[in-house]
Amino acid sequence: MTLTEKYKTELDLVRENLKLLDNYRFDKEAINSKHFDRLRLNIAIYNDLKQKDYEIVRFLFTEEKEWRKYAKDGEVDNLYFCAFILTLFNSPEIIWLFFETKNIDFDSGIGFDEEYLVSAGIKETYQYLKTVDNPIKTELLRYLGETVGNCNYSQADIDTWKENKKSYFRSYKFPILDELYFLYSTNERELFLTKLPEWIKQERAWTYEELGLYRTYTKYVADKALEIEALKLTLKKNDKDFLTDIYNRQLAELYAETGENDKAFEILERVLKGTENKNIVRDCVEQLCRIIIITNTSSDEISKKSYHIIKAQQKQYRNFSPMVEDLIRNTTEIMKS
Numbered sequence: 001m002t003l004t005e006k007y008k009t010e011l012d013l014v015r016e017n018l019k020l021l022d023n024y025r026f027d028k029e030a031i032n033s034k035h036f037d038r039l040r041l042n043i044a045i046y047n048d049l050k051q052k053d054y055e056i057v058r059f060l061f062t063e064e065k066e067w068r069k070y071a072k073d074g075e076v077d078n079l080y081f082c083a084f085i086l087t088l089f090n091s092p093e094i095i096w097l098f099f100e101t102k103n104i105d106f107d108s109g110i111g112f113d114e115e116y117l118v119s120a121g122i123k124e125t126y127q128y129l130k131t132v133d134n135p136i137k138t139e140l141l142r143y144l145g146e147t148v149g150n151c152n153y154s155q156a157d158i159d160t161w162k163e164n165k166k167s168y169f170r171s172y173k174f175p176i177l178d179e180l181y182f183l184y185s186t187n188e189r190e191l192f193l194t195k196l197p198e199w200i201k202q203e204r205a206w207t208y209e210e211l212g213l214y215r216t217y218t219k220y221v222a223d224k225a226l227e228i229e230a231l232k233l234t235l236k237k238n239d240k241d242f243l244t245d246i247y248n249r250q251l252a253e254l255y256a257e258t259g260e261n262d263k264a265f266e267i268l269e270r271v272l273k274g275t276e277n278k279n280i281v282r283d284c285v286e287q288l289c290r291i292i293i294i295t296n297t298s299s300d301e302i303s304k305k306s307y308h309i310i311k312a313q314q315k316q317y318r319n320f321s322p323m324v325e326d327l328i329r330n331t332t333e334i335m336k337s
Contacts, residue, residue, distance in 0.1 A: 003188065003306070004174055011044035014056060015199045021056065026063040028070045035067055035074035036187040047174045054089045058097070065101050068108065073165055075185075076111060081172065083112070084165050087119035092128035092223070099140055114144075115153060117160040122148055122155045172200050173189055183211070184220060193221060228254050245271055245280050249287060256291050261302045269309065282320040285313050289327035298335045305336045335336070 001009070020214060024038050038060045045053050052256045064079040083101070097239060117140075118125045124213045126148045129137065129229050144150040150322040164198050176182045180199045183192040204210060211234045231251040248267050255264035268284045275281065288306040297304050310328060319325060 003183075003186075003191070004176070006039050006050060007044040011041055011048065012026055014041065015050075015052070015309050016081070018056070021059050024060060024063060026066045026072075027068070028072070033067055033072040033074060034063070035072065035078060038063060038082070038188055039078045042078075042085055043172045046081075046085055046169075046172055047083075049088060050114070051089070052088075054091065057082065057085050057089070058094070061097065065104070068101070068104055078114070081169055083116050087116065087162065087165075090120045090124070091122040092125045093132075095125060095140070096129075096134060096136070099143075101135065113161070115158055117144060118151065118153055118158055119162065122151055122153065122158065126151070140271060178197075180217070184217060189221075192217075196221065197222075206233065211237060224254055224258050245275065249280075249283050252284075253290075253334050256287065256294060259266070260289050261295065261300075265306060269305075272309065272313070278317055279322075280316060283325055285310055285320060286324050286327060289331045290323070292331045292334055294325070296334060298337060303335065307331060 018273075024034050024035055024041060038162070042057070042060055045057060048078050060084045061079075062084050067074065068076065079101075082272075083098065096177075098112075098116045098119075102108055102114070102117070121127075121157075129141065133139075161214050171178060171181055171185060180192065180195050182188075183195060199217075211230070214230045215227070215234060218230045228251065228272055231247055231254065235244065235247050235251065238247060252267040252271075254265040255261070255267070264287065272281060272284050288310050291306050292300075294304045297303060310331060314320075314328060320328075
């Protein structure tokens with residue numbers, strides 16, 4: 001059975017017995033938030049949408065809304081995807097649930113598209129609002145616009161937004177265009193691990209986007225050696241000069257974390273010699289401090305060289321951020337001990 005067939009089978013079981021939705025509930029006290037279980041069920045619905053699925057999707061979105069309140073593991077895009085599926089039912093009454101979601105916190109206020117609120121249609125939404133009373137109705141209309149005529153959006157805006165959302169979530173549409181990205185997005189870790197080496201070995205020009213995926217994938221599998229290889233390749237292929245220092249500092253950090261302090265020091269020393277940007281200097285000084293703190297000895301040669309550079313940069317720039325200043329004080333204690 002393929003993965004997509006498995007998702008479809010699970011959906012059919014839920015359709016036959018809605019009590020199985022209890023297996024998809026969010027529990028803020030539980031280790032497993034069921035976040036990706038809900039995503040997989042949503043993907044199955046997206047590819048076999050039936051009108052009777054409305055209550056299932058509404059339930060899943062309600063659980064995602066609760067997940068969002070507690071910042072559990074997962075991706076906020078899964079919340080947006082579930083919301084998008086709800087828009088496909090063109091049910092104006094979902095506006096209340098969407099408005100609650102948009103007001104969870106500051107990040108939700110920015111990240112959750114306002115267009116969701118009128119996704120059932122501008123006229124349809126306002127006609128619905130005329131027929132109902134709700135304690136937050138006045139606040140909602142103040143937010144959207146009191147009438148169709150002064151709504152923040154036109155129907156053309158909403159139609160364009162929906163098309164853009166379809167394109168954005170194309171990776172979840174069958175047949176799957178990018179298998180590895182799909183496995184990553186759905187947290188199918190075991191299958192992902194078997195496919196990743198094959199993906200890395202593929203002949204390609206390595207575009208900016210592909211290099212970004214390479215770095216993302218190596219972080220996902222938590223393989224420091226592979227992360228180093230991804231960053232080295234990124235630096236080799238990088239054609240955006242303003243990112244070079246960022247990639248170098250990230251590479252130096254990885255070398256320090258894997259005990260290759262000499263390589264980390266070499267990179268940081270080279271970056272510092274080539275910049276007068278105080279932000280870059282600050283970040284390099286932070287990494288040099290961490291090298292000393294990890295080593296935790298004043299007799300190490302790399303620690304001595306690092307400390308010499310730290311004090312020179314501190315003398316030139318006088319002070320950095322409070323966090324870096326604390327690191328310098330900790331570093332000084334180690335070197336004087």
